[in-house]
Amino acid sequence: MKISRTVTITIDGKEYIAKEGQKLLWTALENGVYIPHLCGIEEEEKPAAGCRLCFVEIDGFLNPVTACTQKVKEGMVVRTRSKRVDKLVGTAFELLMSNHRLGCARCGANGRCELQKIAKERGLKLKTSRLRSLVPEVPVDESPDKFTYDQTRCVLCGRCVWVDHHKAKIGAIGLVRRGMSRKMATFGETAMADSSCTQCGMCVEACPVGALTFKEK
Numbered sequence: 265m266k267i268s269r270t271v272t273i274t275i276d277g278k279e280y281i282a283k284e285g286q287k288l289l290w291t292a293l294e295n296g297v298y299i300p301h302l303c304g305i306e307e308e309e310k311p312a313a314g315c316r317l318c319f320v321e322i323d324g325f326l327n328p329v330t331a332c333t334q335k336v337k338e339g340m341v342v343r344t345r346s347k348r349v350d351k352l353v354g355t356a357f358e359l360l361m362s363n364h365r366l367g368c369a370r371c372g373a374n375g376r377c378e379l380q381k382i383a384k385e386r387g388l389k390l391k392t393s394r395l396r397s398l399v400p401e402v403p404v405d406e407s408p409d410k411f412t413y414d415q416t417r418c419v420l421c422g423r424c425v426w427v428d429h430h431k432a433k434i435g436a437i438g439l440v441r442r443g444m445s446r447k448m449a450t451f452g453e454t455a456m457a458d459s460s461c462t463q464c465g466m467c468v469e470a471c472p473v474g475a476l477t478f479k480e481k
């Protein structure tokens with residue numbers, strides 16, 4: 265069994281015992297320090313760091329860095345909040361929400377949604393007013409027996425895809441297309457029920473928002 269050395273790090277002025285080499289995001293979360301995150305996957309050695317929400321300042325680094333990619337080292341000194349961090353996180357969040365069909369009261373993720381948590385923790389608004397709404401006009405895929413897929417609530421975090429490929433080992437879904445057309449879809453962009461999806465539900469459990477939600481029984 266691999267035993268990792270413990271080290272001491274400082275987050276927001278408080279010392280923590282941490283596992284050397286663990287990514288900072290998970291160390292912080294395990295110790296009750298919240299850092300916004302959507303795309304992070306703990307088991308992933310090389311995270312894509314696509315959501316740009318987990319920025320922190322670390323002594324010795326000129327600019328803020330993503331906590332999901334930084335390995336914990338002895339003596340690391342971290343600040344989860346600063347003017348620069350707050351600006352980066354606020355901008356990334358606003359961009360994300362300009363592409364999101366908001367309607368929490370009628371959403372299956374209401375109350376457990378990571379977007380709601382980020383907004384609450386960081387004092388951000390879910391409803392964007394400055395940016396033009398870019399939400400695509402696409403119907404909800406209700407074809408599976410057990411769950412639905414609402415593309416207009418997808419934040420492109422890729423967690424469902426990772427689980428489908430690495431845990432369920434099916435390979436039914438992926439992130440397809442580029443730029444504004446990027447989306448999570450089955451191969452061939454068919455309805456879920458017409459794909460190789462086995463409806464194991466692991467992707468639904470991995471979704472941090474209301475894009476993949478179980479149907480009510």
Ligand code: SF4
Pocket residue numbers: 364365366367368369371372373374375377378379380390417473474475
């Ligand atoms: S995904 Fe989250 S923020 Fe979006 S409508 Fe659902 S509960 Fe609200």
Ligand code: SF4
Pocket residue numbers: 417418419420421422423424425448467470471472473475476
């Ligand atoms: S469906 Fe959910 S888990 Fe999959 S990419 Fe979209 S937001 Fe992430």
Ligand code: FES
Pocket residue numbers: 300301302303304312313314315316317318330331332333
């Ligand atoms: S969790 Fe770090 S960039 Fe998304």
